[in-house]
Amino acid sequence: MNETGIASRKRTWAGAMRAVAVVAAVAAGAAGIGPAAVPAQAQGRGLPIIRDTEIENLLRDYATPILRAAGLAKQNIKVVLLNDRTFNAFVMDGRHIFINAGALFDAKTPNEVIGVLAHETGHLAGGHLMRLREELARAQTASIAALLLGVGAAVAGARAGSGGGDILGPAIMAPQQAIQRSLLSYVRTQEDQADHAGVKFLNATHQSPRGMVELFKRLASESLYQSRYVDPYLQTHPMPAERVANLEQIAKASPYWNAKDSPELQLRHDLMRAKLSGFLERPDTVARRFPASDRSLPARYARAISAYRHADLRTALAQIDGLIETQPGNPYFYELKGQALLESGRAKDAVAPLRRAAQLSRSAPLIDTMLAQALIGTNSSAVAGEAITLLKSAIQRDSDISDAYGQLAMAYGRKGDLAEADLASAQAAAARGDIMTARQLAARAKTRLPVGSPAWVRADDITNLKPPQTGAFRK
Numbered sequence: 001m002n003e004t005g006i007a008s009r010k011r012t013w014a015g016a017m018r019a020v021a022v023v024a025a026v027a028a029g030a031a032g033i034g035p036a037a038v039p040a041q042a043q044g045r046g047l048p049i050i051r052d053t054e055i056e057n058l059l060r061d062y063a064t065p066i067l068r069a070a071g072l073a074k075q076n077i078k079v080v081l082l083n084d085r086t087f088n089a090f091v092m093d094g095r096h097i098f099i100n101a102g103a104l105f106d107a108k109t110p111n112e113v114i115g116v117l118a119h120e121t122g123h124l125a126g127g128h129l130m131r132l133r134e135e136l137a138r139a140q141t142a143s144i145a146a147l148l149l150g151v152g153a154a155v156a157g158a159r160a161g162s163g164g165g166d167i168l169g170p171a172i173m174a175p176q177q178a179i180q181r182s183l184l185s186y187v188r189t190q191e192d193q194a195d196h197a198g199v200k201f202l203n204a205t206h207q208s209p210r211g212m213v214e215l216f217k218r219l220a221s222e223s224l225y226q227s228r229y230v231d232p233y234l235q236t237h238p239m240p241a242e243r244v245a246n247l248e249q250i251a252k253a254s255p256y257w258n259a260k261d262s263p264e265l266q267l268r269h270d271l272m273r274a275k276l277s278g279f280l281e282r283p284d285t286v287a288r289r290f291p292a293s294d295r296s297l298p299a300r301y302a303r304a305i306s307a308y309r310h311a312d313l314r315t316a317l318a319q320i321d322g323l324i325e326t327q328p329g330n331p332y333f334y335e336l337k338g339q340a341l342l343e344s345g346r347a348k349d350a351v352a353p354l355r356r357a358a359q360l361s362r363s364a365p366l367i368d369t370m371l372a373q374a375l376i377g378t379n380s381s382a383v384a385g386e387a388i389t390l391l392k393s394a395i396q397r398d399s400d401i402s403d404a405y406g407q408l409a410m411a412y413g414r415k416g417d418l419a420e421a422d423l424a425s426a427q428a429a430a431a432r433g434d435i436m437t438a439r440q441l442a443a444r445a446k447t448r449l450p451v452g453s454p455a456w457v458r459a460d461d462i463t464n465l466k467p468p469q470t471g472a473f474r475k
């Protein structure tokens with residue numbers, strides 16, 4: 001069941017929604033903190049990244065026009081989804097915008113998410129990360145992350161408390177007051193700049209800044225009533241009344257203030273939120289949120305996912321078939337069916353729906369990988385070659401599929417190609433940050449490969465990998 005190569009690791013969501021602890025690639029780039037601090041779990045253990053074709057495609061459709069308007073189209077910036085229920089979005093390098101599943105879940109319209117992405121793009125376009133780092137280096141503070149969180153909390157606390165615009169709450173009345181005060185004003189300047197830039201990008205793409213304003217207002221007012229709990233977004237994006245008022249003023253001047261998301265986009269958004277609920281929430285919560293009387297497609301989607309995760313396969317399959325009947329061209333319904341079958345140990349039955357999903361999604365790398373997994377699961381050496389072709393192509397197009405190399409190793413194993421199996425296992429180990437194992441496996445692969453062949457060279461590269469210096473990227 002579900003041999004994804006990360007089975008031994010703790011994960012909250014499985015299968016098509018794979019919570020992957022990304023070790024090297026992303027975390028190593030997190031050198032310190034940006035306009036948003038690195039969340040606790042990101043430090044050292046890797047971020048709990050969720051991979052899902054449907055959601056990633058939607059987020060890319062949200063982000064692409066904004067990034068283009070910001071002149072960042074060529075930077076290949078990706079929106080990365082994190083398995084975290086709190087509301088948060090942040091940047092910590094120049095290549096990724098991170099957004100929590102909780103933020104997508106709380107955003108009622110595409111426009112609200114697009115507004116958040118526009119604001120974060122404002123930080124990227126303004127080079128805020130670099131400048132804030134310089135500022136922090138100047139401040140020479142030992143515990144910078146804690147300090148910044150303190151500043152955010154103080155702002156939220158001061159606003160919730162006095163409401164009189166006095167931003168100097170008790171949390172920052174510390175010995176390093178002067179430094180903190182200058183940092184605070186620095187952060188606030190960057191927030192204002194990101195707001196302005198965000199509205200500019202929204203206007204350039206003929207989209208309304210209304211979602212951004214309403215979302216920020218909602219977040220700010222929620223924190224008023226729940227002062228014991230503040231979303232991480234508010235801690236790193238302090239929202240004093242003045243900032244929200246400024247934003248509202250420039251936003252309302254937009255000629256696109258009343259522009260609406262298309263019904264098609266809203267439906268995709270609702271399906272995404274339903275999917276998150278189905279995978280992330282308890283069955284009773286899903287049942288309450290989407291009662292059987294709700295016959296909408298998103299409600300049926302959420303219930304079908306919840307059924308496959310928590311009830312019996314027969315019930316789930318009947319519900320998924322109903323979804324397919326309603327939208328026969330939707331690749332993700334076939335993907336869900338294949339995943340449900342695969343994870344129930346019915347790899348052979350999973351192949352056909354996954355083939356359809358791969359075809360309809362024009363060979364999305366994650367779906368190709370799951371199809372390969374089903375093919376390998378049939379235990380037939382006849383389809384091992386097809387699985388290898390699928391996996392190699394998926395890896396080439398998407399280097400962050402956590403279990404692709406593990407699957408590749410299994411496929412080569414089925415074929416009896418031990419040298420390539422060792423090499424793929426070495427690559428799998430390297431990808432999860434286990435450099436010692438990677439080097440051992442690569443060394444063994446080298447003894448089985450013709451000296452100087454491309455595979456031998458790849459194995460040789462791995463034997464020369466250096467173990468990461470633990471904690472090197474933490475500040």
Ligand SMILES: [Zn+2]
Pocket residue numbers: 035119120123190191194236237
């Ligand atoms: Zn910000």
